[in-house]
Amino acid sequence: MPRPRILCISLSPIARDARVLRQxxxxxxxGDVTTVGYGPLxxxxxxxxxxxxQLKTLPQTPVGALKLALRRLRSAELDAPAVRYxxxxxxxxxFDLVVANDARALALAFAVSGDAPxxxxxxxxxxxxxxQYFVWRHMVAPLMDHMCRTYLPRCAAVTTVAESLVAEYDKVYGTTAGLVRNARPWEDLEPSPMLDGGRIRLAHSGGAEPNRNLRMLMEASLELEHTSLDLYLVPxxxxxxxxxxxxxxxxxxxxxxxxxPVAPSELPSALNAYDVGVFSLPPDNFNMANCLPNKLFDFLQARLAFAVSPSPEMARFxxxxxxxxxxxxxxxxSFVAALRELTPERVATAKQAAHDHARTLSDETDVATSHALVRRLLGS
Structure with a gap:
């Protein structure tokens, strides 16, 4: 019996996209999986x-921009150069199953799905x-809303990354979304020992983007004489x-x-040498205000303590x-004040808590959810 044919669309560099690689x-x-995205197989x-x-994932052409401005949204669904390609x-x-990663892939997914879920x-x-940007709010957001409003109710399954987003998709678009977090596989690591003398080693990994508050993290760490900060940054x-x-x-x-930067698969081992994972993301838009980012699960599997900003999902975690x-x-x-609370004893206790929760907060639940979903959609 031939294996099912599965199409996975992610208009991203898939080979570097940790969530899609887990998917x-x-x-x-x-089944046999065909991917659509940037970069190599x-x-x-x-x-x-x-x-x-060079092909964009939004209708960034003169005709496409005019359609967005005139709210000819249905006509613009497939106008992005990457989508047309x-x-x-x-x-x-x-295909027997089509997976659309993100709203901008939805119209393409339905255009090629035939009878497949x-x-x-x-x-x-x-x-x-x-x-937070004017052009996005007035040109792109209406298209994204149209994509979600048109296609999410037709999806055989909808998932997202955090409880607050599950609730928002259900409320606004009438979905019954499932939760598949950005958790990563369990790593067989132990918390690294604290240094003699009370030095606390802070660490951060991610993109070197201005909206990530990285300068603030660096300046905050310098406010305390007993801390150092190492950053693993992607340009x-x-x-x-x-x-x-x-x-x-x-x-x-x-x-x-x-x-x-180090490869995503190597991050926990690289970060394991430190004590505290630090992250602060100002709530400049809805997603930034409700983020539960990959790096928290990197920190957890590295067996680090945490110092984070008060985004509700991160704070709850x-x-x-x-x-x-x-x-x-x-x-x-405020971040300096939070760091002052991290005595060596409290850091050691938090690192042990990360170790204690590393298995239960790994991707095992999310993988099981995804397998059950795929089995249901393939009718097996």
Whole structure:
């Protein structure tokens, strides 16, 4: 009996997209997977439609922009250059299941699905991904809302990454969304011992983007004489300009170190040498205000204590599991005050709590949820 044919669409560099790679590890156990996205064939796929890097995922053409301005949203659904390329590449192909990652892939998924069920995996709140920007609010958000309103009720399954987003999708679009977090696999690690002398080693990993409050984290760590901060940073889309600014700041103190990024699979081992994972994200849009990011699960599997800003999902994650401290607001002063609460004894206790919860907060629940969903959609 032939294996089911599964199409997984993610208009992202899939080989570097941790969530989609975890998704592929599930899908490949149920069938032969064709992926659509940027970059090379990712692990877990048997075939790949590689979208040329220069093709945009939104209708960023003169005609497309005019359609968005005139609210001709249905006409604009398939106008993004990346979508048009994928639609032509998939012409005539048939699948037994189609997975659409993010709202901008929904119209394409239904255009090629035929009679196959569609699973819409909404990584974020689609209309609010960049709603701090005027152009997004007035040009792009209406299209994202249209995509969700048109296609999510037709999906055979909808999932998203956090409880607050599950509730928002259900309330606004009438879905019955499931929860598949950004948790990562369990790592066989132990908490690293604290240093003699009371030095606390802070760590952060992620993109070197201005809205990630990285300068604030660096300045906050310098306020306390007993802390150091190591950052593993990926250059952002600004050509590395912001990263260079941070490197200039790091050069002013031996207690600040910026490292090259490491592969997602290697992050827990790299971070295990530290004591506290630090992260602060100002609530500039709905998603930033309600984030439960990948890096929290990286910190957890690395067996680190936590110091985070008071975003509701992050605060609940940290406090419910006794993982560390939450600042009262997003200012440097508040973050410094939170760091002051982290005595070596409290850090050691929080690191042990991370170790105690590493199995239950790994991706085992999410993987089981995804397998059950795929089995249901394939009718097996």
């Amino acid at each position: 592929l590890r599930v899908l490949r156990e149920h 990712p692990d877990g796929a048997t075939d790949h439609v590689s979208v040329p890097e 994928a639609l032509a590449a998939l012409d005539g192909r048939r 569609v699973w819409g995996d909404m990584h974020e709140w689609a209309p609010g991904q960049r709603d 952002a889309g600004d050509g590395g300009a912001y990263l260079r600014e941070l490197e200039e700041l790091a050069a002013t103190s031996e207690r600040l170190t910026i490292h090259p 940290v406090t419910a599991n006794d993982l560390g401290v939450v600042s009262t607001d997003y200012s440097k002063e």
